[in-house]
Structures are given as C-alpha cells and as structure tokens.
Amino acid sequence: xxxxxxxxxxxxxxxxxxxxxxxxxxxxxxxxxxxxxxxxxxxxxxxxxxxxxxxxxxxxxxxxxxxxxxxxxxxxxxxxxxxxxxxxxxxxxxxxxxxxxxxxxxxxxxxxxxxxxxxxxxxxxxxxxxxxxxxxxxxxxxxxxxxxxxxxxxxxxxxxxxxxxxxxxxxxxxxxxxxxxxxxxxxxxxxxxxxxxxxxxxxxxxxxxxxxxxxxxxxxxxxxxxxxxxxxxxxxxxxxxxxxxxxxxxxx
DNA sequence: TCATTAATCGCAC
DNA sequence: GTGCGATTAATGA
Numbered sequence: 001x002x003x004x005x006x007x008x009x010x011x012x013x014x015x016x017x018x019x020x021x022x023x024x025x026x027x028x029x030x031x032x033x034x035x036x037x038x039x040x041x042x043x044x045x046x047x048x049x050x051x052x053x054x055x056x057x058x059x060x061x062x063x064x065x066x067x068x069x070x071x072x073x074x075x076x077x078x079x080x081x082x083x084x085x086x087x088x089x090x091x092x093x094x095x096x097x098x099x100x101x102x103x104x105x106x107x108x109x110x111x112x113x114x115x116x117x118x119x120x121x122x123x124x125x126x127x128x129x130x131x132x133x134x135x136x137x138x139x140x141x142x143x144x145x146x147x148x149x150x151x152x153x154x155x156x157x158x159x160x161x162x163x164x165x166x167x168x169x170x171x172x173x174x175x176x177x178x179x180x181x182x183x184x185x186x187x188x189x190x191x192x193x194x195x196x197x198x199x200x201x202x203x204x205x206x207x208x209x210x211x212x213x214x215x216x217x218x219x220x221x222x223x224x225x226x227x228x229x230x231x232x233x234x235x236x237x238x239x240x241x242x243x244x245x246x247x248x249x250x251x252x
Numbered sequence: 253t254c255a256t257t258a259a260t261c262g263c264a265c
Numbered sequence: 266g267t268g269c270g271a272t273t274a275a276t277g278a
Contacts, residue, residue: 169266197259207267212260228259228275 022047028098031072032149036142045135050126054118061116067105069128073097076122077184077193081202082114091203093156094183100149106132119193164205171243172204173214177224178240179203181233194229
C-alpha cells in the first residue's frame with residue numbers, strides 16, 4: 001500500500017535528510033501538522049524539522065532528559081511508559097503513525113517525565129520547541145487541534161485511573177485489548193501489533209502471569225484466540241459487554 | 253542448528 | 266490475587 005522510501009542513511013549524513021520525509025508527501029493525514037499544512041503561514045516550520053529513525057526496542061526518550069522539542073511518529077509504533085518502584089514500568093499509552101510523543105513536557109516542563117521506546121522500526125519527525133511555539137501562536141487552527149488533542153489525552157488519562165483502581169484484573173486486561181484494537185486495528189483477524197504478555201501487563205497494571213491466565217480463560221470462552229504474540233479478537237461485542245456494565249468504557 | 257528469551261502452568265503464600 | 270520457579274514453546278544469531 002505505502003511503499004515508503006526506506007533508504008539507510010549513513011550516520012555521517014544523518015542530519016541531512018537524504019530521503020523524502022517532508023510533510024508535503026507524508027501520508028499521515030491524521031497528523032496535526034499535515035492536517036494544517038495549508039494553514040501554516042511560515043513555510044519554514046514544516047521543513048525545519050529533523051528526522052530520525054530508531055530500530056525496534058530502541059529508546060528515544062529518556063526519563064528525566066531535558067525537553068527541547070516534540071516528536072511525531074512518521075512511521076512505526078511506540079510505547080510510552082513511566083518507571084515506578086523497583087524498575088517496574090507502567091505503560092502510559094501506545095502511539096502509532098501521525099501521533100505525538102513527548103507532548104506532556106511541552107511548555108513549562110524542563111524534563112521528560114516519561115520514556116518512549118520503539119516497538120518496531122520507527123521513523124520520527126522532531127520539531128524544536130521554539131519552532132512549534134511560533135507555529136502555534138500564529139495558527140489558531142493548529143493551536144485548536146492541539147488543544148483538542150490535549151483534552152482528549154487528559155480525558156483518557158483520567159478514566160485510566162478508575163480503570164486501574166476499580167476494575168478486576170480480567171476487566172483491565174479486556175479493556176487493554178479493546179484499547180489496542182481501537183488504536184491499531186486488526187489484520188487478518190489478529191491485532192496489528194505484536195506485544196509481549198509483559199507489555200499487556202504493564203499497560204493493564206497487572207503482572208505477566210495474570211495476563212496469561214486471563215488470556216487462556218478468554219481463549220476457553222472463545223472470545224479471543226492467541227498464537228504466540230499474535231492475538232485475535234473473535235467477538236469484540238462480547239468483550240465490550242463484559243466491561244460496559246462498569247461504565248468505564250470510553251472511546252480513547 | 254543451538255542458545256537465548258518468552259509463554260505457560262503449578263504451587264505456596 | 267500475587268510471586269516464584271520449572272517446563273515448554275518461540276525466536277533469532
């Protein structure tokens with residue numbers, strides 16, 4: 001479908017972009033920058049970005065590192081997490097192409113409170129803080145879209161508090177599955193992303209073992225099917241029903 | 253292929 | 266519900 005230009009850039013020329021990643025040809029129509037490209041007056045803004053690639057498993061935002069800008073995912077998938085006590089990581093959210101990473105540190109914060117790791121080979125667009133600030137001040141539509149994004153994120157984060165504190169493990173795992181399904185969709189009956197049981201656990205706020213137990217229970221009930229890392233949802237409606245009685249299901 | 257890593261299950265707490 | 270450890274399956278060098 002989209003055979004993007006994936007040239008390997010030598011480290012020496014990494015700063016100079018030798019493949020076309022300009023916003024003009026970008027296919028992420030949900031990207032806030034792409035969507036507002038027509039409204040953005042300063043043409044320099046969209047071209048004044050850097051592009052970096054990271055391999056699967058590579059961390060590109062370190063917790064505590066100073067914030068100098070904001071990442072957009074041009075291609076790939078990413079998990080955002082916060083490290084808790086005894087090194088346990090809590091996955092805050094997942095993100096796919098077109099989405100923003102590191103936005104919480106934007107504005108006043110000096111340092112990132114989160115870390116981000118690529119779940120597969122990922123290409124990122126990086127906008128400097130100053131350039132973005134400029135663009136936001138000069139483009140109401142862009143600023144408005146950003147505000148909507150922030151509001152949405154806040155809503156999701158608030159409902160997640162309830163999720164973790166009031167739902168049973170089974171419900172939390174189901175909710176996580178639905179979230180992944182909403183975000184990444186499925187391909188040939190399987191969720192279009194490969195996550196370890198550990199990662200499901202870190203998102204649902206439980207342990208790997210619990211996820212495995214819930215998965216096998218769901219498999220027995222024919223609600224999902226799982227082959228290794230490939231998870232398929234067989235009956236999404238039944239899954240939704242299980243958690244809808246708790247009224248915690250929110251589209252996010 | 254073999255070695256490493258992840259998934260699963262059983263069991264004690 | 267949680268955590269540990271052994272077994273088995275999957276992955277990758």
